[in-house]
Amino acid sequence: MIEVSNVTYDYPTKAGIVHALRGVDLKLEGGKLYAITGRSGSGKTTLLSLMAGLDTPTSGTVFVNGVDLAKTDQDRFRREQVGMIFQAYYLLPQLTAAENILLSYEIGKKKEKPDVNALLRAVGLTSFHGKKRSTQLSGGEQQRVAIARAIAADAPILLADEPTGNLDNENSRNIIAILKRLAHEKGKCVVVVTHSEEIAGEADVRYHMSDGRIEARD
């Protein structure tokens, strides 16, 4: 489904070029849950954003279903294929949790209106939380709303950047269960970046990143 081929990515900064990715090769398929671990700064977030089509690689290619992502309509690709959970949640503060979850529907990514309450319940929240602004929610609650927002899009590819970083064990497990179900039952390609060994253990395939490279596959 997604094939990352010899991809590098440089951030030009004032202090010089940061080589965030130094030649990454990956092959991801639908119906599987992938975990990417690695130390902070190893390039995980960068890799996810390249796979989401938010950026194009400095060199190398990201193929999606055999097509070079850089040469396709990336906006359309994201609209139709990608759901994403950000490390820093990125909830829109001016909107309620429910409205954040409904964003994908409003933008036209999804035809039918998703059941917000069901989504909230799925991530361990209630409709009560749905009415609140993100600023009135705790970090964990915000993270779960962000997950619900990504799931609501119902996209074939789901990229999650440390989705359980702020969650307690129970909620973490619950989220992982959902992601696993999405992969196994709905045939989505789910990629989870995580520090948690427990979550990584649940994945079908594990990758480890270090210094901009995929180091080991176990």
Added chain:
Amino acid sequence: MKVFFHFVFRNVIRRPLRSFLCFFIALLTALVMIVCQTISQRVESALTDLEKNYPAVATITRRAVISPDGVKIPSSRYLTVDEAYPLSQSGSVKAWNITLPAGSLAQEELMGKLPDEEFLAEPPREVISVDDRVSVQAVNNLVLTEAFYSGESKIVEGRLFTSEEMRGGTRAIILSRNTARRYGLALGDKVTFDFENSGSFSLYRVVGIYESGKGTELCYIPLEDYFRDLCMLWPTGAHLDSVAARPDRVIRLDFLLTSPESGEVFIRDAQSLGFDLSAFDININDGAYFAVKDGLEGILLLSRIVFFSVLTVGTVILALIIWFFSSSGKNERTVLRVLGMKSAKISAMFASEYVLIMIAALSAALLSGGAVSDSALHFVERCALEEAVEEANAQEDLSERTNREIILKRKIHLSLIDGYEGLVGEVHAVSNHLEEGKIGVRREIFWSQSGAMTLLGMTDFAVDGFENTASFERDILSESGKLSGYYFRCYVPENSPYRVGEIIPLMPQKMGEALVFTGDLANGLYRGVLISSGLVVSGIYPPEAHIGEEFVLPMKELELMCEYLSISSEKYRSVRYD
């Protein structure tokens, strides 16, 4: 599109702090700009209004000498009408007024009320003596007289002279209310003047009654009529001096300028026309104008400075606010991009949020701008303009007017809201040349064998007692076959020794101020005179109230005659081309 605006509106409403700040700053900026713009516009229009309507008058008076003990002694040299004419032709002059001495009609002159009937050849039986409180002033622009210009005198019944009346012949008079009361005169009544008991009199119809703050009792008549009646009625020959002197004792000349800015041009014109600036003072009452103009320009400059500073500061503050809030927009952008929104659309959306706020602010500013500008205008007027106007008016302190030989003054009433209150009343424009068909007279004193005689040229013979001699042609060159030269036809008074067809020989010679012609070759006094000329009597006119004992001929004839005899009109003040 629906989604687009839904997002835009939602973001505007859901971010009240940002929206309010932007709205507030934009509203404030726009309001101040509207106010400044309104003030600038009003001030500009006040400036043009002032320039267009401010009655700037250049006054020419005799130069006065201040004696060591501070007494102002006007020079004994009077202005003459001759000196005035060239100036009236300056391009910077719109109209002018000549003030002849108020007492130019003698004390014994009579004034009386007549029944409204046919013109009488006899003086009225009941005459009322003009007491010393009443005198007559001949004017060619009543509005430009000191009393009317300053607003001290105002017409309370009837009207000012019309242009028609100013051209002479209709004999209109404007009286003060006191005079009218005393003599029981009302609008439409006819009054007579008997000039120095000459036996000739003139009927004047009352067209206006004025009230004077100072209780002045001047009667005003059009200058044209003054010239016409006085010049015609005055006995000829013997009164040569008085005829010449009287209209020439001009106390003051007031030239209404085309614009208060043209004062310099006027003075330059006066100099280039050879006006004797060593003998006369030219004062222009544009001081108040420039004082007020300065004040207005100060306001204008200030409002422009405020306009641009507020525009700059407002823009900077808005830019800062937008910049400050843009950091939170970064995450939103990423989220929306992941959700598949095009980057350009996101940018447009963000921009639209500000555009929407700006439109709202601008609408609010426009809606409230009128009211705010109004109060701002009042404020500026109270705080800045009124002071400037007051200062200007104080500079022209009306109470300081002690004599009439100073510049005309008038209080300025200027408001940014109501505009400039100009000089009301009819100021008659100057036509520098006599209109075709209008009467004008030119008087030349000649001598014939039998003594002095006055030749009176008239542009129009449509006067009682004359036929229109427009067909009167100068076709009599060598008519008699005996004399060579030019001969001119004339009417002679009935009591003259001449008969129709007779030739009155004339010869040019100068004698003092008057040009003397004489046919008295016998005594050899005027030898060497070769040009011969003469008048052919073509008609005799009966004794007429209007005309004295002049030899009357068409103006064109007289002009040709003078030209033929090399009498320059510069030398002879006899033309009244107004």
